[in-house]
Amino acid sequence: MNYQTLKGFRDLLPEETELWLWMEGIIRDLMRRYGFGELRLPCVEATELFTRGIGEGTDVVGKEMYSFLDRSDPPLSISLRPEMTAGAARAYVQYSIAQQQSVTRWYYVGPAFRYEQPQAGRYRQHSQFGVELIGSPRPEAEAEVLGLANDLLRDLGLSNYRLKINSLGMPQERTEFRSALVEFLRERSAQLSEDSRRRMEQNPLRVLDSKEEEDIEATVDAPSILEFLGEESRGHFQMVQQLLTAAKIPFEVDSRLVRGLDYYTRTVFEFVGGDLGAQNTLIGGGRYDNLIEEIGGKPAPAIGFGCGLDRLILSVQAANSGPQSAATVDAYIVALDDDARRWAVETAATLRRAGASVEFDLLGRSMKAQMREANRKGAVRAIIIGSNEMAAKVAQVKEMEANEQSEVPFDQLTDLITGKGKKEI
RNA sequence: GAGGGUGUAGCUCAGUUGGUUAGAGCGCCAGGUUGUGGCCCUGGAGGCCGUGGGUUCAAAUCCCAUCACUCUCCCCA
Numbered sequence A: 001m002n003y004q005t006l007k008g009f010r011d012l013l014p015e016e017t018e019l020w021l022w023m024e025g026i027i028r029d030l031m032r033r034y035g036f037g038e039l040r041l042p043c044v045e046a047t048e049l050f051t052r053g054i055g056e057g058t059d060v061v062g063k064e065m066y067s068f069l070d071r072s073d074p075p076l077s078i079s080l081r082p083e084m085t086a087g088a089a090r091a092y093v094q095y096s097i098a099q100q101q102s103v104t105r106w107y108y109v110g111p112a113f114r115y116e117q118p119q120a121g122r123y124r125q126h127s128q129f130g131v132e133l134i135g136s137p138r139p140e141a142e143a144e145v146l147g148l149a150n151d152l153l154r155d156l157g158l159s160n161y162r163l164k165i166n167s168l169g170m171p172q173e174r175t176e177f178r179s180a181l182v183e184f185l186r187e188r189s190a191q192l193s194e195d196s197r198r199r200m201e202q203n204p205l206r207v208l209d210s211k212e213e214e215d216i217e218a219t220v221d222a223p224s225i226l227e228f229l230g231e232e233s234r235g236h237f238q239m240v241q242q243l244l245t246a247a248k249i250p251f252e253v254d255s256r257l258v259r260g261l262d263y264y265t266r267t268v269f270e271f272v273g274g275d276l277g278a279q280n281t282l283i284g285g286g287r288y289d290n291l292i293e294e295i296g297g298k299p300a301p302a303i304g305f306g307c308g309l310d311r312l313i314l315s316v317q318a319a320n321s322g323p324q325s326a327a328t329v330d331a332y333i334v335a336l337d338d339d340a341r342r343w344a345v346e347t348a349a350t351l352r353r354a355g356a357s358v359e360f361d362l363l364g365r366s367m368k369a370q371m372r373e374a375n376r377k378g379a380v381r382a383i384i385i386g387s388n389e390m391a392a393k394v395a396q397v398k399e400m401e402a403n404e405q406s407e408v409p410f411d412q413l414t415d416l417i418t419g420k421g422k423k424e425i
Numbered sequence B: 001g002a003g004g005g006u007g008u009a010g011c012u013c014a015g016u017u018g019g020u021u022a023g024a025g026c027g028c029c030a031g032g033u034u035g036u037g038g039c040c041c042u043g044g045a046g047g048c049c050g051u052g053g054g055u056u057c058a059a060a061u062c063c064c065a066u067c068a069c070u071c072u073c074c075c076c077a
Helices: A014-034 A047-054 A085-094 A139-155 A171-187 A194-202 A204-209 A213-218 A231-246 A309-318 A338-353 A367-376 A387-392 A410-418
Strands: A044-046 A067-069 A077-080 A104-113 A125-134 A161-167 A267-273 A281-287 A302-308 A329-335 A358-360 A379-385 A394-399 A404-409
Touching (some): A014 A309, A085 A104, A085 A125, A085 A302, A139 A267, A139 A281, A231 A267, A281 A309, A302 A309, A338 A387, A379 A410, A394 A410
Antiparallel strands (some): A044 A077, A067 A077, A161 A267, A267 A281
């Protein structure tokens, strides 16, 4: 085999697709109940949208973007979307949505791309579901979004996960905290890991959620962002917690929770799964009250999250949740000679038009092989046709599970297979 | 960008201190008398032992390189 999928990309074969369709069905039903409308965005946007929106210094745009020059003159730098919030914000501004409605509820499902080393639960093309709730600065918006995220995991049959929340404050609050933190870290830089000494310069908040033992020890007494929140931010965060408690959504405050995108303000959160390896963030998001303005719109408060569907699939598999019944075949037609095969083609067409799922042999195989195939496909029944049946215009219909066979006149077949003529005892 | 692990049949894997035609289970195909699936039995197809070099009388096995996959760090969904 010469060709294979590129590193970090993968195929989904029909067997696996079934699980995805099930999950997407649950998502769409949930979105209907919460009143969110589906947004479909291009996979490619101007690179600048992401650098402006997500932040030049973040890893996501700094080293993980799939960027290309297109063929226009002068060439335009375009990028595969690394996430969808920036695109959603762009659309919000582009179509002046703010003029049309005061609160906007959008969701999306689709692929996102990041050029990283693949590992368990992390791919260069991954599938993301996310919501954006735009227009409300109030903590009720947090409750709404966290509530639906929680419902999603519950609807998928998952229970092994935790919700962590934090507040990053508004930009000026964060700046103050940041300088206090840097000062603290400088004094202890000798105790920090090599990675963290580098982080100290680029993104000091990251040092706080380092996994290195030495970093954890060195930062036990580090200042907390929560101490730097002003009256308003503090009140907002307290209100969020009260609402979550009222809604009976379990959570824990983690003052070290930091997120990798620059646009977050105040509330940030993460749902982490226990069944995954190192890449255990199932859902990550937060409030981004400045993003819309940042990309050229009128200021609009907003909150949203991204949810990794690939990781959700892994969790569902680990939890042994998922759809209970596989696709079924209503009838498998077993034809014994050429005459019967012609009849099979014709009858399959009729039954399918009537709504039944029907299959038959395409290889001219023996009866035994056809019966085996019917069994393997999980057919509810086999319709067996030979020369005798053709002459008498009567089919042998065998209920596979019960192993019971009966004769059914041709003109009663459709009603039987589609269940219309069926009379339960 | 850094570090570990693994490459043998479609899949999951055995393969002894280097030794002759490379194995199992599952899956696939065909049979087990006339036109009936599952269970069982029999047979069959299917392998450049990841690739290239080296050591040796002899390499799936030892050495080197290389590629791929995988896990971890960084970072994130």
